[in-house]
Amino acid sequence: MYETVIGLEVHLHLKTKTKAFCGCSTEFGREPNSQVCPVCLGFPGSLPVLNRTALDYAIKAALALNCSVQNYTKFDRKNYFYPDLPKNYQISQYDLPVSRDGFLDIRSEAGAKRVRIKRVHLEEDAGKLIHQEAVSLVDFNRAGMPLLEIVSEPEMNSPDEAYEYLTGLKSIIEYLDVSDCDMEKGSLRCDANISIRKKGSTILGVKAELKNMNSFKSVREALAFEAKRQAELLESGGEIIQETRLWNAEESKTVSMRTKEEAQDYRYFPEPDLPPFTINKDKIEAIKKSIPELPESKRRRFTEDYGLSEYDAKILVLSRRNAAFAEECINEYPGKEKKPVVNWLIGPFLSEANARNRELADLGIGSKALVELINLMEKGVLSNLSAKAVLAEMLETGKTAQAVIKEKNLAQISDSSSLGGVIEEVIKENAKSVTDYKQGKGNALMFLVGQAMRKSGGRANPKVVQDLLKEKLNEG
């Protein structure tokens, strides 16, 4: 059997107002070549000047990823020719990156794991080629945007772990608010190195570098495909060659782009236009202080302080704003046992948010209104089912739960005299279930409760219905 070994290289657009080495705007989606100047166009004689905010963001991200920020760092030139690269070299960092030696803790079905991060460095992005029938056009709006490159050690052993790493990484970066992490807009890109080896072996196999994945899901799919492809190749007596492969999403497969022999010699050397510099400790300390509570410690606190399950906590802390909203709701909720409010948050509320592609906090219902709805349900004024209908109406109209209940007449019926008729009907119409119940089949009772709920339009109090049914059935 084989073991899969995966290392990920993630590129993030930093959310600075201006580019990495000039004053051009970084806004996305503007008219091609409208956000350019002699510097980012690489015009003769122009020189780069480092955007200090980009450096601060890089340090912030590095610290949040448990990296040690280097006291002495410099930029290097990575030389290669391509029309989207105005200077035909990219300003990047080679042997003295801004930080190194960090880690990210992940949890997958295989359990908890610490994935080490080799380095985090700052570089500039290239422009974009737009291929038309007879010509290729270049848009340099993206050229010179600040990129953060985060390189993991090859320590993930399944596509799932890679997926968890990416999710965890994105979550942390979003907490820091230093990148949009939007794969569709290209503000997060991921290349994956994958190799396989015999279980128990400590030598790395020959790796393939996978490119062109445009979502975390496609990263997972591409890795799964590639692991299988490599295993099958070895099994059939073939040999894996070091190459770069492109993920083809339509056909769900990877295809070879270039082999190692065709790999470029980037001729890295120190960028003479940007002298090496030191990052002083005070600056690092100040940035450290600005880092908010991160998902992992928030998750721990949620489980410890609010008694949340690992699973619930993990879902709630994924996004910083979701977590803040959840905590507001939890604090608002009077009960000591927080499960009901958490169930609502990760249940109906989160699914409404996902359906609208929004964060919990942006649904237009405040924590107070949501907790009020949950309280009404707990007090028996609303059934679970009606509560969902009320929520939908609240989202639609922005009205309070009380107002919706009144308007739509959705209050729960707990009065046994009002429910007597329904109970009678259900017993009459479901003779078989009644017999089953009498023969001791417990499930039959739940079925009958369900029928009664349906007849009441979901408004009946299930607890009262159950009691009434039992009473009636035990009578006869």
Next chain:
Amino acid sequence: MELYKLTARELIEKIDKKESNAGEIISCLGKRIKEVDPKINAYVRLSEPEPSISAPGPQPSTPLRGVPVSIKDNICTQGYKTECSSKILEGFTPPYDATVITKLKNAGAAILPFKTNMDEFAFGSSTENSCFGPTRNPWSLEAVAGGSSGGSAAAVAADEAAWALGSDTGGSIRQPASFCGVVGLKPTYGRVSRYGLIAFASSLDQIGPITKDVADSASLLNVIAGYDHFDSTSIDKEVPDYTKVLGSGIKGIKIALPEEYFVEGLDPEVKSIVEEAVDKLKSLGAEDKTVSLPHTQYSIPVYYIVATAEASSNLARFDGVQYGHRCAKPQNLIQMYNKTRGESFGQEAKRRIMLGTFVLSHGYYDAYYLRALKVRTLIKNDFEKLFSEFDCVVTPTSPTAAFRIGEKIRDPLKMYLSDIYTISANLAGLPAISVPCGFTKNGLPVGLQILAKPFDEEMILKVAHAYEQATPWHKMKPKL
């Protein structure tokens, strides 16, 4: 006296005395250029209809009063072609001004619309590597003007320019100044902004003045020096008034004479002229001592590794995509790169790009580039040690006077050796000046080089000025 013969400071004086004005000076220079430049070829694209000069008329309140400055073809001037005397930058008109140009304009200078000739991308020591043909030495039209700022130096020497800007990566200001009998100053690395200077070797390049006398160099440096936010390698250090130290005397100044600069390879005639110059300095009160700069012999190899490595990367952008020359009808991307670059870079440019690419290549980097950087540090340390004891270092600017056109063009190594005395200042980042110190029997000028510690331009200006004032050389004019 004809206006064109005057130094820039003399012209300013004329304007102040209302004896002339900027407009008159510019048209007088224009006439002089038309008259003599066909012999010299100091300017490029002279025959083309000239765009209007950017001097906003006479400017009595500004420091430079509208006196024009001639600009080397590798310093970006908004609206005026800047082509580095290379076919690959054919027609390139920068959309912006170099910082030095902005500073000059702010100081009231007029910028001449035609640029001065140079070796392509500043690759050379003779201005023969120009797509516009070689510049000739005003003292002997068969001789080279030196390079790479040969156009600027020859223009100043032939009174075709009041003063000029050049750039110096390994001697490109000082060596042509020496060959043409004018003053050339390379400032400390970081003293003058490189923003807008089309890079040859970024860690070595500096812009500096080429002038008729030392006082003009001080005045021009006053205007162009200073920190620039747009150049991260420029240094935020106060700029003194460089004219203030002139005339303060050099009594007791300690001069180091590095023995490695007076050995085989130095033309005996040049040697004795320089030795006389040293005697003159002594007679003015300076104290001299022969010293050693032990790593001198490595300066040429180190320079040609560092400079070509940086150049190979700096010149990568000339690919036909955005500006300059693009080959006709390429079939694909690689062909566009190959043909564009193949048909428009000159021999020397190609040689240096290949050299630089080689020394940075995988497997060779440590043996060449990295090692060169280490030796560069040793060279720097040599000087640092010297300057703890001495005020300045005095050497010949070049081992020979101007050589004949065509004499060295086929022998790159010989050509490279003409920068042997100037290269160290670039590797160590030091300020250095070349001041005329005599003539050979054939009537060719010889230059004296003075170096000082970083940011001590005042020292080299003071010593050069004292020497100049005590000798007649700067008053000599070539017959044209």
